[in-house]
Amino acid sequence: MFRKVLIANRGEIAIRVAATLQQMGIRVACVYSDADRRALHVARADEAHRLEGNTSAETYLRGDKILDIARRNGVDAIHPGYGFLSENAGFAQACREAGVTFIGPSPEAMRAAGDKISAKRAAERAGVPTVPGWLGDADDGLKGVFEQAKRIGYPVLIKAASGGGGKGMRVVHEEGELQSSIEAAQREAAAAFGNSRVFLEKYISRPRHIEFQIFGDTQGQIIHLFERECSIQRRHQKILEESPSPVLTPALRDQMGQAAVRLAKTIGYTNAGTVEFMVDEQGAFYFLEVNARLQVEHPVTELRLGHDLVKTQVLVAAGEPLPFRQDELIPNGHAIECRICAEDASRGFLPSIGTIARYAAPSAPCVRVDSGVHRGSEVSVYYDPMLAKLIVWGRTRQEALERMSWALRRFVILGVTTNIDFLQDLIAHPDVHSGRVHTHFLNEHPDIGQHEVHVPTEAIVAAALADRLSKRGSSSNGKQGREVSETESGPWQSAGSWRNG
Ligand code: ADP
Numbered sequence: 001m002f003r004k005v006l007i008a009n010r011g012e013i014a015i016r017v018a019a020t021l022q023q024m025g026i027r028v029a030c031v032y033s034d035a036d037r038r039a040l041h042v043a044r045a046d047e048a049h050r051l052e053g054n055t056s057a058e059t060y061l062r063g064d065k066i067l068d069i070a071r072r073n074g075v076d077a078i079h080p081g082y083g084f085l086s087e088n089a090g091f092a093q094a095c096r097e098a099g100v101t102f103i104g105p106s107p108e109a110m111r112a113a114g115d116k117i118s119a120k121r122a123a124e125r126a127g128v129p130t131v132p133g134w135l136g137d138a139d140d141g142l143k144g145v146f147e148q149a150k151r152i153g154y155p156v157l158i159k160a161a162s163g164g165g166g167k168g169m170r171v172v173h174e175e176g177e178l179q180s181s182i183e184a185a186q187r188e189a190a191a192a193f194g195n196s197r198v199f200l201e202k203y204i205s206r207p208r209h210i211e212f213q214i215f216g217d218t219q220g221q222i223i224h225l226f227e228r229e230c231s232i233q234r235r236h237q238k239i240l241e242e243s244p245s246p247v248l249t250p251a252l253r254d255q256m257g258q259a260a261v262r263l264a265k266t267i268g269y270t271n272a273g274t275v276e277f278m279v280d281e282q283g284a285f286y287f288l289e290v291n292a293r294l295q296v297e298h299p300v301t302e303l304r305l306g307h308d309l310v311k312t313q314v315l316v317a318a319g320e321p322l323p324f325r326q327d328e329l330i331p332n333g334h335a336i337e338c339r340i341c342a343e344d345a346s347r348g349f350l351p352s353i354g355t356i357a358r359y360a361a362p363s364a365p366c367v368r369v370d371s372g373v374h375r376g377s378e379v380s381v382y383y384d385p386m387l388a389k390l391i392v393w394g395r396t397r398q399e400a401l402e403r404m405s406w407a408l409r410r411f412v413i414l415g416v417t418t419n420i421d422f423l424q425d426l427i428a429h430p431d432v433h434s435g436r437v438h439t440h441f442l443n444e445h446p447d448i449g450q451h452e453v454h455v456p457t458e459a460i461v462a463a464a465l466a467d468r469l470s471k472r473g474s475s476s477n478g479k480q481g482r483e484v485s486e487t488e489s490g491p492w493q494s495a496g497s498w499r500n501g
Contacts, residue, residue, distance in 0.1 A: 001318055002026050002076040002101070007045070008066050009081030011372030012388055013294075014041035017079050020310040022046075029075055031066055033059035035380045040372060049073065054382050060084045063091040070100050077101035077317060079310075083384070086293040087114055103317040105216075105271045105292045112267040113290035117161045117199055119267075123287040126266040128259040131278070131286040133201035142182060148200060149178055155203040158182055160189035160196075166236030167192045171203055204286070206438040207278035209233065210245050211291075212260035213301045213309075216270040217316045223326040224257040224275075225307075228300050231437045232426070234349065239442070240426065241297035242336040243304055246397060246435030247279065256285055263287065272298070272313050278439075296339070296389070299368060303335040303393040334400040335393045338423045340411065342385040344483060345422035345449035351385045354378075354481025357415035362407040366393040369411075379416045381484055387413065397435070401427055416481035422449030 005021050006029040007014045018028045018041070030045035035054045042048045049069045051059040060066075063085050070078055078100055080086035089110040095102040105113070113119055123130050133156075134148040149156050149172070158181055160168025168189035170181040182198060190196035213225040229245035230238040248256070260275035267290070274295050276288040298309045307324065315323060343349045356377045361369040371388035373379070379387065390407055394400030408424045425448050431437060442448065 002314070004029055004073070004075050005077045005079055005103070005314070006031065006049075006066070006070050006073075006075040007041075007079050007081065008060065008085055009079075009083070010036055010039060010041055010060060010383065011386070012370045013081040013083075013296075013372075015044050015372060016370045017081060017310050018044050020308055021079070021314070024311060024314060026314070029069075029073060031060070031069060033382070035378070035382050038376075038378070040374055040377060047073070054380075056084065056383065063088065063094060067091075067094055067098055067100065070095075071098060075100060077103050077314075079103040079313070080293070082293050082296055087291070089114060101317050103271070103313050104294075105269060105273060109267050109269045109273075110292045113269070113273065113292040115161055116159060116163060116289055117197070119290050120199075120287065122266045123263050126259070126262040128263050128287045129285060131201045131204065131288075133199060135199045136197070142198075145182065145200070146175065146178065149175065152200060152202050157201045157203040158185040158198050159201055160185060160193060160198050162193035162195040162197070163189065164193070168198065169236070204278055204280050206440055207231075207280055208245070208247060208438050209238075209276065209288070210248065210256070210279050210285070211274045211276040211295075212257055213295070213298070214260050214264045214269065214273045214275055215309075215312060215316070215322060216264055216273075217322045218270055218319055219321050221322050221325075222261050222264045222269060223322065223324075223329070224260050225301050225305060225309075225329060226257065226331050227253065228295075228297055230297060231439050232432070232441055233439050234442050238297065238339070240336065240338050240423070240432075241300050242334065242397075242400070243300045244331065244334065247283075252279075252283065252285070259285075259287070263290070271316050272309055281438075296386075297337050299370060299389065299391040300335045300337050303366075303368065303391060304331040304333060305329055306332070333393055333395045334397045335391060336400045336404050336427075337389055337391040338404065338408065338427070339386055339419075340388040340390055340413070340423070341419045342379045342387055342416040342481070343419055344417040345419050347483065349419070351381075351484045352379070352417040352481040353381055353484055354416045356413060357480075358412060359414075360410070360412040361388070362390070362410035364403075364407070366403060367407050368392070373413075379481065387416075387418065401433065414480060417483075419449070425449045 004027040007017050021028050028045045029047045031049050031051050032042045033051050053059050085091045089107040092102040093107040117135050120130050155173045158170045168185050170185045172178050172181045185198050186196040208231045210227050210229050212227050216222040227245050228241050228243045230241045232240040272294050274291040277285045279285045342352045359375045368391040373387050392403040394403050
């Protein structure tokens with residue numbers, strides 16, 4: 001087993017991974033940027049190494065610097081978390097060449113999964129249904145695209161082969177918009193991914209997003225750990241995730257789980273991954289993409305199965321067989337996750353920055369909080385605004401929703417504006433209660449969370465006191481911290497596509 005593992009990440013995921021490693025008796029090394037020198041993940045690690053600079057590009061995305069730190073400090077393995085270097089096949093390859101184990105899939109599997117066109121081809125080979133579309137031609141490019149779009153039928157969706165985080169995606173409703181939309185998507189894809197290749201898909205109206213957790217070991221065993229439904233999204237970013245999906249029948253669940261495993265076998269997948277599907281209004285399912293990493297929403301699966309997915313990742317990376325067989329996995333009850341972010345729902349979800357003046361997370365049976373912050377943490381302009389994840393378990397979906405509602409009411413974060421009120425509004429919505437949701441649900445309900453933030457009086461008093469004691473700025477008018485303009489929030493965008501994963 002590894003003696004020392006370096007976590008190439010920050011925030012809640014670095015802290016969550018450190019907890020498992022320490023429980024396994026493994027020493028935890030972390031890295032931190034200048035902006036993060038007092039961050040919680042640094043305090044939780046057994047040793048910390050500085051990455052000079054602030055932006056992701058200068059720090060957490062510098063695979064060369066991170067690998068150098070690993071080599072000089074006797075690190076056996078690197079856990080990449082999600083985002084940053086987690087799906088970078090070149091980094092996984094460099095780790096392999098340096099003799100440091102990368103805790104994740106092989107670079108080969110990552111390449112096969114990372115390109116949407118090759119993943120779609122693999123799905124077709126595995127007999128997994130894909131969205132009707134057209135992949136274009138490597139030599140002839142988009143010659144014949146007008147006939148192809150007509151054949152597929154409008155509306156069509158243009159997608160980037162290397163896409164992520166919804167970038168390079170355009171919906172086209174009629175032929176007149178096709179050419180200019182393709183050009184815009186190509187420009188966006190070239191700028192974001194260095195690859196302008198795009199392809200066409202039928203645009204599915206009101207799909208549900210349902211994904212399967214998969215796991216493979218180096219002995220060739222591949223299994224699935226059931227589904228998570230993540231249909232509630234904003235600009236392709238997941239907001240609420242749950243398991244089981246309220247709409248899957250046992251037969252459909254079985255079919256989709258088997259499809260996910262077949263696809264994973266086709267690309268020789270190892271370690272943790274997620275196969276994403278869309279399910280249309282008729283109940284037909286289509287392969288969407290493979291995320292070759294640990295997913296943000298993995299705790300939903302952990303609560304239902306009682307298995308630590310990070311521990312499983314570490315065991316498998318160390319060459320051990322999967323610690324469970326498919327027929328030993330029996331999911332229990334219902335789990336829901338909400339992502340707590342420093343953003344203002346009443347102002348177009350603009351990120352909010354500042355110092356956390358008060359932090360009180362809910363605590364009760366079956367309530368889990370994976371947090372990256374505590375009182376005094378700086379929420380800066382440099383990284384993604386997700387502060388914590390709140391995950392609850394209930395025997396039934398109804399019980400889980402009641403527990404989530406209670407936990408959100410007890411979650412107090414002052415000093416920055418958060419989306420907690422928005423989430424309370426969201427889970428109280430009758431359509432969320434009845435499970436009648438799809439990926440455009442929030443677009444169709446722009447009123448959700450559109451009110452001034454209400455902070456309980458006692459929390460304001462506590463914050464004012466804390467403010468006095470610490471002499472740090474925190475307003476007491478409900479709106480807190482400082483809002484960030486669209487241009488200022490630029491560096492957050494560079495964190496990649498993990499927010500949808
Ligand atoms: P990315 O990798 O950029 O996140 P995905 O392929 O995972 O892109 O798609 C992101 C989201 O876009 C999906 O969760 C779904 O909501 C929507 N989407 C993708 N493909 C289609 C489609 N063919 N029809 C309708 N919606 C789609």
